[in-house]
Ligand SMILES: Nc1ncnc2c1ncn2[C@@H]1O[C@H](COP(=O)(O)OP(=O)(O)OP(=O)(O)O)[C@@H](O)[C@H]1O
């Protein structure tokens with residue numbers, strides 16, 4: 001059981017300005033929930049509290065049935081700023097988590113090789129991060145999290161630095177993995193289409209102080225409209241049911257952005 | 263500038279200095295040999311020091327003695343300074359406890375430790391190594407401490423998220439993350455070791471370049487003074503180059519883009 005539960009969570013940093021207010025969100029075991037919201041509304045802060053890097057000022061954050069007290073490899077994080085080890089090669093970056101778990105050498109090498117193949121970085125195994133483009137670094141950060149095979153995946157705009165083609169490949173791969181081997185995923189994105197394509201539910205946040213404004217159920221529509229029968233992302237995105245959900249979320253977000261202009 | 267061109271410029275500069283030396287002291291006699299030795303005097307002094315020795319030992323013995331003191335003082339300062347710097351950079355408590363001590367110790371010139379060092383350890387090598395240690399210690403601590411603080415927070419968080427155990431975290435995250443600054447500290451420490459060496463050897467030494475310089479001054483022997491100074495310069499530069507080679511290997515991951523992939 002690896003659910004994530006935000007229970008009446010409030011957060012203010014130092015001074016006292018409220019960053020997050022009364023966040024209630026349940027991500028069920030093996031459910032994929034995406035969070036969208038205006039920049040600075042506190043999405044990363046939510047994810048960091050689930051990861052155990054920040055702690056709520058009021059309320060509780062639970063993973064499984066226990067309150068989060070510290071970070072750990074059961075909750076793999078893909079950071080918004082990649083956070084690779086600059087002094088480690090691609091392989092060494094991906095391998096560290098497995099070494100920490102004392103995975104045997106042969107299995108480790110095999111799993112790292114699979115991960116490198118998945119992110120399409122064959123040939124760059126011995127490169128250092130600074131020798132890679134931003135998008136390539138982001139893929140290494142994704143592989144470093146995937147390779148742990150964690151119960152919970154916390155992803156902060158993981159495809160933000162990718163070009164459109166690579167992003168589509170990674171999105172399709174994520175959907176494939178999610179069907180094959182479902183995980184509890186909390187996924188932050190600015191891409192509404194990406195959220196609707198990947199998630200079971202999409203949580204929309206308000207601008208500061210961040211609250212959950214609305215939670216949109218995508219999964220029931222996806223099943224009813226048989227989105228999975230289309231293997232290609234562009235076919236799904238053309239479906240009327242998809243467009244309908246996307247537009248709904250867009251409008252909801254637009255109200256928030258318009259509010260910010262006053 | 264390409265490497266060959268740079269070394270050509272360097273060689274030219276040295277040649278001009280040598281020429282000026284010859285013209286000023288030997289040929290024109292503008293500078294009297296009693297103040298600054300001619301090339302011929304210096305050469306003779308060098309040969310004498312190497313073959314027959316000066317101050318009860320040959321030049322090789324003097325050089326080896328000085329190298330030994332510098333190496334031991336420098337290595338001791340790293341062995342204590344780098345771990346202490348790591349601790350102070352990482353732990354706010356350690357920093358709060360140790361920083362006041364450092365504020366007090368830092369302004370003391372390393373040479374002011376000589377009387378205490380002799381009182382504690384006598385006139386042997388120990389006291390000299392201790393003085394070099396004090397001089398080299400501070401830069402390695404301070405720079406290591408700063409180096410730890412320059413590690414980006416997300417990188418440290420990533421290591422924690424991956425469940426990195428403590429000693430692996432120190433070895434594979436803290437040390438390499440701080441290593442660019444650690445090496446800056448080591449270069450300053452090495453420099454401080456050499457600057458302190460000569461002064462440390464002025465007192466009660468039986469061999470060493472500082473001892474040699476001190477004797478040459480008492481003997482009013484400018485040629486030998488210059489030989490001693492040139493030796494300090496050469497071996498200072500050699501050890502610095504050695505440290506630079508180690509640094510380039512250790513920081514290979516930092517080389518600029520476009521390096522071999
Ligand atoms: N450590 C911190 N100290 C003080 N304020 C912080 C800290 N971390 C975040 N904040 C503030 O909290 C707010 C929310 O930040 P957060 O990074 O969670 O936003 P976000 O929704 O992820 O934004 P973006 O979409 O731009 O990534 C911001 O206004 C930010 O200034």
Ligand SMILES: [Mg+2]
Nearest residue numbers: 043044080156
């Ligand atoms: Mg963010």
